[in-house]
Amino acid sequence: MTTTTKHPIISLFASVQLALFLLFLLASTSIIGTLIPQNNQPAYYVERYGHKAAQLLQVLDIPDMYNSWWFLGLLALFALNLVVCSAERIPQVIRSLRRDGLEVLPEQLTKFPIRGEVILPDAPAAAWERVDSVLKNKGWAPRHVDKQDGRLFFAERGGWTRFGVYVVHCSILIILAGALAGSSSVARRILNNPGFAFKGSIMLPEGESTDHILTFKTGERIDLGFALRCDSFTIEYYANGMPKTYRSEVTILDNGQPVQETAIEVNQPLTYKGVTFYQSSYQPYQQYRVSLQKRGTALTTATLIQAAKQVDWPEGGISYGIINRETQGEVTRRLKIWLTDNQGEPSVFWLHPNQEAVIERPSGTYLLTIRQMYATGLQATRDPGVWLVYGGCLLMLIGLSIAFFLSHRRLFVFVTPSEQGSRLLLAGDANKNKGGFEKTFEELRKALEI
């Protein structure tokens, strides 16, 4: 080891103690943000914690602590620790892998943790053959060298698995890099290009289109370079009244031409030119679109109406209106419709939105559907780092599997002549799961016996 010549800062960042300390700090400070609600208005903290405490919270950036200078600083230190620590250890691993097992002195073999002995009646030359073929048979690739009093065979497996832990470290760095690439703050402040990465939203009334969105937090306008039109928004319900589906039918307009018609639902976003749109909210309007048709004629109409206002349809010869509503918040669940052709009693009935009513009147049969008007709330995100993050995650799982379940196993067989024929001294070691290797070793020893 050459630690004596190292700069103390470098040895600090290469140390596992620092890693343990940072993991502890990250874990314990993360708790704060789960106890103190995040991202509320300053007045909220004053009301809840008092003036003095609120001031302290603001100074420490607690209301947005996961983006605060000190928390990001901790993460940066953690990343630096990972880099330095890995950069220092990887060359050591490479050096230890380069060390040739054949250079081991036979007397060192007796100090190995896993050992065994086999006596064969064969002459050494036949024993060599035997060792070579049995090892090859078991999937090892033995090499050998002649020492002073015998021949040493050496084989190893899984040397590369010693890098598993560094694959995990590297995957964390990739994930952090992906988070940086997808950060809107980085795009805005460092790249000076807010369009590179953003999270924003748009509230789009049915029938309207937009060519821009507004970012969260800063409220900045970002041009999409294309337009998105909301053709309709619908909510479907289960029988028990719980919402089943929120669906926006949308059309993408590029250069004014419709290029894609599709539906956006929760868990089913739409991606176009790197921007992904998610169904995130909706706004019901107290406005209704009524479609009417007189059966057996070509007479139809579609009108936007409001509740409690009489509407006339002179061509169809009727008047109608909404005289009562059943609502859940701002969402209309049922409507009471009044309709007359001025012959006899008016028809009055309850109707669900989007349900068709067939109304028999003296002057004819009318088909009526009514739907509430909505604006759909879409979140729009551009995150060029997300594939780095996903790649890092996959790499992490691969790295963890290697680091936990695969090991570097080394096997030595030293063949010396003996009175009965040949004496085989077996030795081996594994950097992990020694118990598992002991079993393999024992099987091998048995296979070498006659």
Add this chain to the structure above:
Amino acid sequence: MDSSLLFGITMLAYLLATACYLGLLLFKGKGIGRLGMLLAAAGAAVHTAALGLRWYESYQIGIGRAPLTNMYESLVFFAWCITLVYLALEFRFKVRIVGAFVMPFAAVAMAYASFSDRMDSQISPLIPALQSNWLIAHVVTCFIGYAAFIVATGLGVMYLLKESAGDREGTHGITGSLPELKVIDDLIHRTIIFGFLWFSGGIITGAVWANEAWGTYWSWDPKETWSIITWFLYALILHARFTRGWRGRRIAWLAILGFFVVLFTYFGVNYLLSGLHSDG
């Protein structure tokens, strides 16, 4: 026959299994230990059937979804995972006595799911945010991870019990039937790495799902934050062991600390903090 009856039988089997395992611990009767293992295995079989039946029932009432979507179902699934992780451990390493330290968790989880006022065992349909193919992958990975951490906790308790008895009792006291300290220590380590891998998978599937549903893979929601706290804790335990050579008592205590952190991530966040993740 419906799934709730089968869950009731499961709970009973786990409680009886726990009693038998405690009997094994106290009286060291081989027969009672075998009975406990058979009860746990039979309970797990009934449990599996009950989960399948509940899934089928959801289709019959026109909802059709995996039984993994509210606190009741997650707790029942948790008990199932704990039992299976324990049985796998017993099968692989032949350490029956571990049941005395693990099956109580499964029995308590089942009993709490069945009797707590907070639990709604109705099969209700899925809100839009939960309608995703990632649901099963996320819940299964997380809960295998949780279950392994719980088993590690049981092993930690066992370690400390064995250690506190020291050589005093030899093979006579109740700790005489426990495995060697070295063996328990190794089992704790294996269980933690197994849990850590699955739990990492759980966090990752959750992140991918959140990105599909909400357009952000990480939002420092309390559930997410506590899951990463849990992850940091176990990463710390693994590093302390791999690189600082921590063994035995320290790791056992950390495994027990892990229990409280896991419990808070699973329950505390839902009941004490507010956030997106209200379903267990």
